[in-house]
Amino acid sequence: MAELITMPKMSDTMTEGVIVKWNVKVGDSVKSGDIMAEVETDKATMDMEVYSKGIVLHLIVQEGEAAAVDGPIAVVGKAGEDFQSLLNNSAAPAPAAAPATAAESPQSVVVENAAPTVAAAPQVSTTDGRLKASPLARKIAEEKGIDLSNVQGTGENGRIVKRDINEAKPATAVASTATTTAVYGQESFTEVNVSQMRKTIAARLAESKFSAPHFYLTIEINMYKATEARTQMNAISDVKISMNDIVVKACAASLRKHPNINSSWLGTKIRTNHHIHIGVAMAVEDGLLVPVVRFADQKSMAQISKEVKEYGAKAKEKKLQPQDWAGNTFTISNLGMYGIDEFTAIINPPDACILAVGTVKDTVGVVNGEIKPVKTMKVTLSCDHRVVDGTMGASFLQTLKKFLEEPVTLLV
Numbered sequence: 361m362a363e364l365i366t367m368p369k370m371s372d373t374m375t376e377g378v379i380v381k382w383n384v385k386v387g388d389s390v391k392s393g394d395i396m397a398e399v400e401t402d403k404a405t406m407d408m409e410v411y412s413k414g415i416v417l418h419l420i421v422q423e424g425e426a427a428a429v430d431g432p433i434a435v436v437g438k439a440g441e442d443f444q445s446l447l448n449n450s451a452a453p454a455p456a457a458a459p460a461t462a463a464e465s466p467q468s469v470v471v472e473n474a475a476p477t478v479a480a481a482p483q484v485s486t487t488d489g490r491l492k493a494s495p496l497a498r499k500i501a502e503e504k505g506i507d508l509s510n511v512q513g514t515g516e517n518g519r520i521v522k523r524d525i526n527e528a529k530p531a532t533a534v535a536s537t538a539t540t541t542a543v544y545g546q547e548s549f550t551e552v553n554v555s556q557m558r559k560t561i562a563a564r565l566a567e568s569k570f571s572a573p574h575f576y577l578t579i580e581i582n583m584y585k586a587t588e589a590r591t592q593m594n595a596i597s598d599v600k601i602s603m604n605d606i607v608v609k610a611c612a613a614s615l616r617k618h619p620n621i622n623s624s625w626l627g628t629k630i631r632t633n634h635h636i637h638i639g640v641a642m643a644v645e646d647g648l649l650v651p652v653v654r655f656a657d658q659k660s661m662a663q664i665s666k667e668v669k670e671y672g673a674k675a676k677e678k679k680l681q682p683q684d685w686a687g688n689t690f691t692i693s694n695l696g697m698y699g700i701d702e703f704t705a706i707i708n709p710p711d712a713c714i715l716a717v718g719t720v721k722d723t724v725g726v727v728n729g730e731i732k733p734v735k736t737m738k739v740t741l742s743c744d745h746r747v748v749d750g751t752m753g754a755s756f757l758q759t760l761k762k763f764l765e766e767p768v769t770l771l772v
Contacts (some may be wrong), residue, residue, distance in 0.1 A: 362437030362446050363412050365396070367427040370408070371682045373560055374401045376428045377408075379421050388416045390436060397433075402560030403649065403685060405678040412436045417443050426556075493520035500525045557646040565706045572625070573745040576704050579757045581764050583720045583735045589767040597662050604640070604694045605665040607717055607739075609770055610763040612636050612656035615690055618756040622689050624710040625746045639688030639708055640668055642675045649675045650691060650708055651684045661770075696720060702738040712747035713756075716740040737764075 367377050378400040384390060396410040418435040421427045432450045435443045493501070493508055497520045501508050504525065511528045513520035554562075586606055593601045615622040615636050624631045636657045639650040651671035653664055674680045691708040696719035705716040718738040725734040739760070743753045763770055 362417060362435055362441050362443040363414070364432045364446060364450055365410060365412065365434040365436055366430050367399070367421075367433050368408060369429045370399065370401050370406050371403050372686065373403075373564070374429060374556075376426045376431075376556065377401050378426045378556055379423050379433065380405055381423060382419060384416050386416050386419060390414065390416060400556050400678075402556045403682065404680045406681075410436070415439045417441060418447075420447070492518060494522065496522050497525050501528075504528075555646040557644075557649075561647045564709060568707050568709050572707055572709075574704075574707065575743050575745050575750065575753075576740050577743065577750070577753045577757055578702060578738055578740040579761055581737050581739065581761045582725065583737045583764060586764050586767045587720065587735050593661065599662045599665045599669075601661050601665050602668075603696070603720060604692070604717070605661050605668065606764070606767065606770075607694065607715075608638055608640065608653060608656055608664050608668070608692060609659075609661050610760055610767075611690065611692060611715060612638060612659075613763055613770055614756055614760040616657050617759050618752065620752050621713050621748060621756045623712045623747050624689070625712060625744055626710075630747055633689040635689065637687045637689045639685070639691035639711070640671070641691060641693040641705075641708075642672055644675050644678075649680060649685060650688060651675065651680060652686065652688045654687065691715070692717060696737065702740055704740050705742050707742050707744055712744045713753070714742045716742065 370377065380398040380400050382397050383395055384397075390396060390410050391413045392409075392411045394410050395407045397408045398405055399408045414436040415438065416434060417437050419433075420435070421431075421433040427433050432447070435446065437443060492513060492515075493511075494515070498508070500506075500522060501511070501520075506525060506528050508520060511520050511524050512518075514524055515521040583603075586603070590601055590603060590606060615638075619632050619634070622633045622636060624633070635655060637652050637654045638656045639652050641648055641650050651668075651674075653659070653667055656664060659667075671680070671684065674684070688708065688711060691705075691711050691714040693705040693714060694717040695703060696717055699719050701721065702718040703716050705714045707714050716739065718740075720735050720737045723734055723736055724731055725736070726732075727734065739757070741753050741757055743750075
């Protein structure tokens with residue numbers, strides 16, 4: 361008997377998937393466990409297994425099109441079997457956004473309008489075809505270059521007289537405002553279909569921003585000793601330590617001392633997590649992914665560095681799996697490598713806080729009463745005010761500052 365193959369739910373936040381590639385065609389045989397298609401979810405491109413056995417009778421969703429979770433995407437059955445009634449009886453859930461039509465299928469659409477833009481000349485009218493003007497008025501108008509059709513007469517029955525000419529502007533002035541050069545421009549724009557990842561980013565961050573009351577705390581940290589420590593560690597370590605790896609480790613140590621920052625708002629409850637799972641935001645082509653370094657407080661900087669690098673490679677190839685980005689209790693977003701001094705980040709649910717990390721800058725400062733070269737970095741903590749108060753966030757930042765300014769304390 362023919363059977364509908366539906367779009368599986370491949371992540372906890374997935375509402376629809378896009379068929380990137382079919383690995384089968386109509387007429388092919390499939391069995392349970394075969395990889396039937398590659399599906400783009402809101403997080404990654406993943407393999408879709410089939411759990412049915414038979415012949416592929418029909419592919420309902422074409423490559424590049426979206427289908428809602430549990431929506432029909434293909435039919436499998438016996439060769440020659442009639443499946444039309446199965447299609448007629450299936451009620452496919454509507455996807456979050458209607459798939460593009462055949463004419464809209466390209467990722468980019470450019471619309472142009474080449475209509476010229478021309479300034480309109482002022483319009484002049486008279487009550488009849490004859491101009492009433494005194495001979496003197498006509499003579500003066502001719503000498504001054506004044507167009508009588510543009511003069512309003514104040515004499516008897518609207519007759520144009522000398523005073524009307526004296527008060528009128530020369531014809532050259534009228535001509536200068538009426539004559540313009542036609543400007544030919546081209547209106548254009550580009551539209552790009554929203555990826556599954558971008559849809560989810562938009563929904564989750566909008567929910568976070570407008571449901572969680574954010575407030576922000578910024579502190580400046582002297583990174584001179586942290587920079588020196590990094591240089592010394594990289595001289596002996598097989599894995600190169602980045603400044604972000606040091607920040608991850610310092611945050612993990614600080615969260616251990618301030619568990620209220622390592623919390624979540626659950627509506628009627630506040631959950632304080634005893635484990636420390638730090639999400640590390642990573643930019644990819646379609647948006648942002650946040651893989652999670654689990655039990656970060658128990659790992660060395662070399663372990664953190666290796667794990668983050670592996671996540672980065674998988675993220676670029678869209679090979680991250682659901683377990684890679686689930687379970688974060690705190691998040692770090694670092695734009696320092698792009699030269700950003702400071703910024704504010706939107707909280708990554710279900711976390712109560714996210715740390716925005718700026719660049720390490722060479723500057724001068726007062727050290728032990730002397731002006732010396734220093735390296736500074738600004739970090740901003742975004743807090744959910746339902747969970748975290750200002751003093752809580754400030755205390756956490758003070759602890760983080762101490763760890764980064766004396767990085768040897770991270771080893772104790």
